[in-house]
Amino acid sequence: SPSALDPYGGAITGIVGVNRDPFGTGMGSDLLSNTWGYCFGPPDLTVPRVAEHAPRATATVPLEGLDDPALARLSREKLLALSVEELQAVRDFFARAAREPRRRAAGLGPAPTDAELECLAQTWSEHCKHKIMNATLSYREEGKAPVEIRSIFKQFIRGTTEAVDEAITRREGKSWLVSVFHDNAGVIAATDAYHLVFKVETHNSPSALDPYGGAITGIVGVNRDPFGTGLGADLLSNTWGYCFGPPGFEGELPPGLLHPRRIREGVHHGVIDGGNQSGIPYGRGWELFDDRFLGKPLVYCGTVGRMPAVSAGRPTHVKLARPGDRIVMVGGRIGKDGIHGATFSSAELTEESPVQAVQIGDPITQKMMFDFLLEARDQGLYSAITDNGAGGLSSSVGEMAKQPGGAWLDLQKAPLKYQGLAAWEVLVSEAQERMTLAVPPERLEALLALARTREVEATDLGAFTDDGHLEVRWGERVVALLPLDFLHDGDPELRIEAEWTPPARAAAAPLARPASAAEGSALARAFLARDNLRSNELLARTYDHEVKGLTVVKPWVGVRRDVPSDASVFLIAHDAAPHGYAVAEAVFPAYSDHDAHAMAQAGVDLAVRRVIAAGARADRIAALDNYCWPDPLPGAKNPDAKQKAAQLVRASKGLSEICRAYGVPLISGKDSMKNDAVVGGQRISIPPTLLASTIAVVTDVRRALTLEVPAPGALLVAVGEAREELGGTEWAAHRGLAGGEVPRCSPAELWPRYEAVARAIRDELVLAAHAVGRGGLLPALFYMARASGLGLSADLSAAPAAPGTGWEGLLLGETTGRFLLACAPEALDRLGRHLQGVPHAVLGAFDATGRLRVAHEGALLVDAPVEELARAWKRQPEGAAGQEVRP
């Protein structure tokens, strides 16, 4: 039948659809060959009329009289992901609402319609509502009085940003925060003409089920966040970062999980296709491997946008939907893909998780839509915009309706990919490439006409009102009538118990120093070849990082262009040169095994140090927080929920402390709270992970720094002292060490240090800079030597260090707050004056030997050609992604 209506479309769906059958059988199969056969009628050129079965309008779901077990069953069977308490609230609401004259006039009774129930389930989903971050938590810790936290989000995140905002305003008279927390992405001022917008999202559950589809939707989905901020932003650059199970995993996989290598390959291809085809360069990319990501991979995708401060005479960051404005949906059509995406990702992954919950992204449709919308924005044709992501129209219209105070829409007008969708499916489908606009009635015709000429579909679905309701129609019939206050604020408050039991960790017994330089060099080779340190350049070059012609410091730098840069630096626009921005990130999931407080702070600290090392302004750094957590809500299969909740509190407290001390506002973020898989009775939970991303203003991109020095003779200066902090580090994983002290930050002490380094860079005393990160000093020294194409000698005994720091702490510890700077010998005195009061020392110098030499207490620990270390660092395991692959 579909081929009768639309021969090309129907048929292509026929073949690619049947492809998915063998692919979806068992654990999936490789597709070997297709067959085809067609029956056509006599050659008749008229298009036959085909009567598809009439789409069902709606059905009701009686809740009256259902007891708690029945409600729980309903939630599970309909994939609502609502708790019993929430369904009780829904049941009681409809019992009351049945008496309302408006509801009766609409022919609706005490039982919610399926559309109403689904709309509430999407809106109240953890994914959309962030219930956990807004819950009231009681936090206990032995020996301390219990603390009540009203909302992690309000106290630790928004509270932090408000405090930083006030401090900026006090200092500068005017804040550079333009729009935070009430839109799809955060907005900061960059130049007089342009603002910057940044958002990072995760797409973990979909990528676990369908790596390619989940990941491409991850990137094209996050593109719509800056695009749906204010009146829309031009998209400048993307970021990606993944946490996977080890690619070489050889153990037995629980049923229902894909092998990490297959997930890795699919995710890379999806994100590459999504970004490259959209014409947006990738600025950053990283991978991290740990056994616990077997259950759920973490797939982070981010997008930076540029917003003209003013467009069509209006401030671009302000949305203004008024009653009477038309609701116009733009872009792709609605289908059955992505139904229940918001709710399924708000539950743990099981063998039954539905693949059809994963949306299918089509970058070119979105690109055409974006091109059209930028024209419409600059002509002032709409007054507000938001994206259709999780929850589809129910969420985008429900959310936008808050400003004018109500909305009605007719789902029968919505363009469908094919017939046969029920009203609720049209309402909640997360089919991709769609934005919702508020269009003043007098601009409607112009907007629709422009859409037609650009071959982009735009449909008038209804209008915003001020009657306090979301009314959803199917033609003449009302299929949902929900007061906005119940829709948005009717869910019962969540209370969570958190109890912190510090993990018992033995002290680290020191390991004997390598007996010879040969032994130390072998250790260096093995260490640099670890999954988490190995070069991913070959694979990552399949991501475009230069389209738009704005990229200055690329993701790989140095003589051989193969060393990861600390931060990527871009121009803001061709007409804004030389003003730019820097982007970086950091993440340390393994530190959570010791303390999530340290994990969160280490991430922010390194992400901040990285943009400073690249030459960004220290007083124009903003951060994004992306939480990925194992479920902190209690359940039969979740015995340590209280500990996970306590880790959430500790991480958030750490985040708040460090951002306040650094003056770094949190402009946007996201949380993903159900990163567990329960398969075959086995629960795999990820380590609590907070990804910190930073964006900072660069005054002059021509003076941005990288890790490379131009010539031998430059001195290497270590800034910041090392401590014997091995807990949770890459070295601890390498030597199989469970104990040790986790690296911690002293934010108040570190910030003046960073300001001093930033001043030294601004005054051009620094030739190259690097923020010491994962793996400690050893990879840091290697990166700088490799990038410079030179030899490098360093004496660890000269390095600033706390008493009792051994060779492991000096060479491989991950103590926070440290930089390596290179400077010309004649600039050393002036650099020293800038660094007065900051622990620093000359470790050695760059030379023409091509060897990395590291000494400690009079003996050589490492003495190896940099080229030889690089070979070990670059060698890819057999069959790894990025080798001879697809054409």
Next chain:
Amino acid sequence: MTARVLIPVGFGFNCEDETAAAFRMVGAEVDLVHLTDLFAGRHARPIPSYQVLAFVGGFSYGDHVASGFVAATRVRAHLQADLSAFLQDGGRVLGICNGFQVLVRLGLLPGPDAGPADFVPRAALANNDRLGYRDAWVTLGADPASTSVWTRGLGRLELPARHGEGKVVLESPEALARLERRGQVAFRYLDPEGKPTEAWPHNPNGSARGVAGITDASGRILGLMPHPDAFLYPWHHPDWPRRKKELEAQEPGGLAIFRAGVAGI
């Protein structure tokens, strides 16, 4: 006289901003016009009144069916007469990456040995031999014997290549030899010794005899896979942090192509 440049946009072309910036930097006036306006004849200024037409990089129509195929098909259907008139008047054409793929599918490159454009495809840009899409800088050599107006005075230059389908394939080895003889090979990939190469990574796609860009018999139409639009400022170059003085002293290689292309208009 100031060169007027037409850059068609939309449908997945995505390098219009940097290409427009490049032409403006060498003194040209640029109009970015949506393809739908060109197809429907809504754009006020006739195509033959421009001196330069540039098809930019991107993923036109998602490269569905084949790279550049749908865009070329629609351009041929709607604009063939306009393009013929434009070329007859001495118009110059630049195709970068996806734009080059479009010109090849349109039959404008390499074009007939003599006479006006006949819109007959005589070449293809095939999948890279190794590893598919790759973003990395390459070294190009302009053929001193090239008849192209776009390469006059150029020697060696460095540009980023960013494509998965860039291997130039002609009807036969003889056809390639004929192009070379006639000076229609504008650019070749060079190895570190400065010799044309077929070897990865210096030649990212395995093009025979290192062909990176070709011109038509008139020398006015140029197509190339690497991106001149991505080397407009000295600080675009990956060696910028180490070689500032040297890079500042010379014109960025990408910009040099645009300057040559509008010279003499």
